[in-house]
Amino acid sequence: MTRSESLVVRCSALSSHGETGSPRESGDEFTSAHLESVAALSDEMYRLVRRIRRASEYIATDEVGTLERAAYVILAHLVTDGSQRITALAEAVHSDVSTLSRQAALLVDLGLVERHRDPEDGRAWLLSPSERGISVFRSNRRRRAAHFARVLRDWDDASIEMLESLLSQANTAFETYRTHHRD
Numbered sequence: 001m002t003r004s005e006s007l008v009v010r011c012s013a014l015s016s017h018g019e020t021g022s023p024r025e026s027g028d029e030f031t032s033a034h035l036e037s038v039a040a041l042s043d044e045m046y047r048l049v050r051r052i053r054r055a056s057e058y059i060a061t062d063e064v065g066t067l068e069r070a071a072y073v074i075l076a077h078l079v080t081d082g083s084q085r086i087t088a089l090a091e092a093v094h095s096d097v098s099t100l101s102r103q104a105a106l107l108v109d110l111g112l113v114e115r116h117r118d119p120e121d122g123r124a125w126l127l128s129p130s131e132r133g134i135s136v137f138r139s140n141r142r143r144r145a146a147h148f149a150r151v152l153r154d155w156d157d158a159s160i161e162m163l164e165s166l167l168s169q170a171n172t173a174f175e176t177y178r179t180h181h182r183d
């Protein structure tokens with residue numbers, strides 16, 4: 001069995017687990033087998049995050065030189081989620097308002113983000129991606145996808161789609177948990 005076939009089998013078992021019942025023994029107590037599986041998953045997720053962080057400490061952009069990852073995250077949120085007040089954006093990227101303000105000012109100076117008055121509250125400001133910012137984001141997304149395609153060249157489409165689906169479920173679970181259980 002190839003590595004990608006093994007992944008599909010394991011992912012299929014994981015995704016069907018929810019249909020067959022909870023891994024809980026009672027209340028919030030989990031079986032030791034379940035906790036060991038989650039610990040192994042956690043180890044692999046942290047390994048992946050470390051590798052991605054090392055590879056993308058700085059996001060290289062053709063149009064603006066080098067952009068720090070934190071600033072790029074702000075740009076990505078604005079492109080994908082639309083105009084936002086700085087307080088909402090800080091919450092979305094899990095940053096404090098003063099740090100986000102400095103990063104946003106850099107993005108404005110680079111012409112990637114525009115600042116304009118909130119039409120619903122003229123005292124507040126909204127941040128929006130500029131046309132140039134949208135172009136830089138799309139260019140980086142294409143390069144990132146090409147990089148991942150090279151890394152995963154031996155994977156079949158079904159394995160990639162299964163991993164994407166499971167990562168999406170995991171991200172939703174983390175976001176939902178964070179919303180209901182503030183750190």
